[in-house]
Amino acid sequence: MTVAPDDLVSRRVTLGAAEDEAEAMFERGWTDGLPVVAPTPERVAHMLTGTSRDPGEVVAVVPPNLVPCTVEKVAVNAVLAGCRPEYLPVVLAAVEAACTDAFNMHGLLATTWFSGPVVIVNGPVAHAIGMNSGVNALGQGNRANATIGRALQLVVRNVGGGRPGEVDRATLGQPGKYTFCFAENEADSPWEPLHVTRGFGAGESTVTLFAGEAPRGFADQLGRDAPQLATNLADALLTVWGTRAVMAFDAFVVVSPEHARVFRDAGWSKQQVVDELHERMLRPGHELVRGSGGIAEGVDPAFAEAQIPKFRPGGLNLVHAGGGAGLFSAIIGGWASGALGSDIVTVAVRD
Amino acid sequence: MARVLLDPTAETRPDTRERATRPDTLDGRTVGLLDIAKARGDVFLDRIEEHLTAHGLRVERFRKPTFTKPAPIDLRHEIATRCDVVIEALAD
Numbered sequence: 001m002t003v004a005p006d007d008l009v010s011r012r013v014t015l016g017a018a019e020d021e022a023e024a025m026f027e028r029g030w031t032d033g034l035p036v037v038a039p040t041p042e043r044v045a046h047m048l049t050g051t052s053r054d055p056g057e058v059v060a061v062v063p064p065n066l067v068p069c070t071v072e073k074v075a076v077n078a079v080l081a082g083c084r085p086e087y088l089p090v091v092l093a094a095v096e097a098a099c100t101d102a103f104n105m106h107g108l109l110a111t112t113w114f115s116g117p118v119v120i121v122n123g124p125v126a127h128a129i130g131m132n133s134g135v136n137a138l139g140q141g142n143r144a145n146a147t148i149g150r151a152l153q154l155v156v157r158n159v160g161g162g163r164p165g166e167v168d169r170a171t172l173g174q175p176g177k178y179t180f181c182f183a184e185n186e187a188d189s190p191w192e193p194l195h196v197t198r199g200f201g202a203g204e205s206t207v208t209l210f211a212g213e214a215p216r217g218f219a220d221q222l223g224r225d226a227p228q229l230a231t232n233l234a235d236a237l238l239t240v241w242g243t244r245a246v247m248a249f250d251a252f253v254v255v256s257p258e259h260a261r262v263f264r265d266a267g268w269s270k271q272q273v274v275d276e277l278h279e280r281m282l283r284p285g286h287e288l289v290r291g292s293g294g295i296a297e298g299v300d301p302a303f304a305e306a307q308i309p310k311f312r313p314g315g316l317n318l319v320h321a322g323g324g325a326g327l328f329s330a331i332i333g334g335w336a337s338g339a340l341g342s343d344i345v346t347v348a349v350r351d
Numbered sequence: 352m353a354r355v356l357l358d359p360t361a362e363t364r365p366d367t368r369e370r371a372t373r374p375d376t377l378d379g380r381t382v383g384l385l386d387i388a389k390a391r392g393d394v395f396l397d398r399i400e401e402h403l404t405a406h407g408l409r410v411e412r413f414r415k416p417t418f419t420k421p422a423p424i425d426l427r428h429e430i431a432t433r434c435d436v437v438i439e440a441l442a443d
Binding site for chain 1: 354355356357358359360361362363417419420421
């Protein structure tokens with residue numbers, strides 16, 4: 001939407017003649033520790049050309065301070081983060097998703113666990129704005145990936161008031177809390193994309209938010225058949241949160257093209273891969289009860305005779321991304337799942 | 352020319368509120384014990400309850416549905432109307 005800079009309603013902050021712009025923004029606490037782009041009225045007005053939404057429209061109520069956040073405030077933070085205007089609709093959708101009761105951004109912020117919002121982008125918008133779903137998809141170097149995730153975190157920090165050491169109580173945190181955003185490689189995937197699995201149309205654009213920790217690598221370089229790969233991957237997935245945690249934490253597997261090819265060659269659908277993994281992760285309760293194996297952590301002894309799944313139904317999800325070389329995939333472990341913590345949330349990107 | 356930036360924050364200031372007056376004594380008071388639903392919080396609160404009841408105090412127990420979310424407003428209201436003092440237990 002075209003808006004004159006003078007019509008923007010955010011408070012004006014006038015810098016002194018001798019103030020360094022970058023230092024002034026650090027001093028005011030507006031940054032995540034990295035330098036930010038100065039949100040001049042002209043830049044914010046330009047950012048708002050990326051959406052047809054009214055600058056005064058409330059996008060979401062942002063925790064922890066439960067502040068109604070307008071399109072304009074999101075745009076100010078998108079400028080800070082380094083976004084281009086065409087990224088703004090994706091940032092708006094990410095803010096909307098993060099601030100749902102189901103996603104529970106407040107609790108995710110407050111937890112001592114490592115997790116933060118992981119943003120997965122699907123549909124035509126990902127290609128249109130130049131997102132990376134290929135080589136180094138989870139890494140640095142792509143402006144859209146880097147700044148969309150960062151903009152979400154800056155909204156939570158600046159608008160919601162969620163700052164490390166205050167409401168953010170993470171024991172260690174993780175680098176993905178600066179930004180963690182990538183697109184799915186839909187074109188080369190053997191499966192339907194994530195947003196279709198989650199009930200959206202293939203032609204729609206969406207963001208999916210997951211309360212995730214940093215990705216960890218999983219390698220299987222020697223096997224060439226799907227059952228063997230599934231067995232090895234299931235073993236690795238058992239370590240999410242620790243081997244004694246069951247039914248309490250979700251996970252994503254970012255399946256790389258070379259691993260996806262193994263499943264494609266076997267004709268395994270996405271659901272079949274998930275089912276095969278679930279089956280391989282069933283464990284007898286007596287191996288998991290508190291005190292067994294000399295480990296205090298564990299499940300209630302009442303479950304000693306049960307066969308216990310690692311993940312709740314719907315708790316294990318697959319997405320396809322990464323470069324064409326490397327028999328590696330990534331596991332992104334979650335946080336307390338479901339009504340007790342956070343659910344995966346997908347929302348449509350609106351122009 | 353002065354450089355002007357737009358404030359990225361909520362532009363709000365925290366309210367300062369007086370803390371509730373602390374009672375001089377717990378005699379005759381009702382003490383609420385709030386379990387935030389973290390592992391072993393009940394172990395801690397069971398022990399606190401033993402001490403308080405040994406001193407002749409009335410104790411009421413409450414529990415949040417989950418530690419990951421703020422206490423529901425109804426629960427907060429119930430504690431406020433039924434208790435004079437509340438002890439909240441963190442755990443792990």
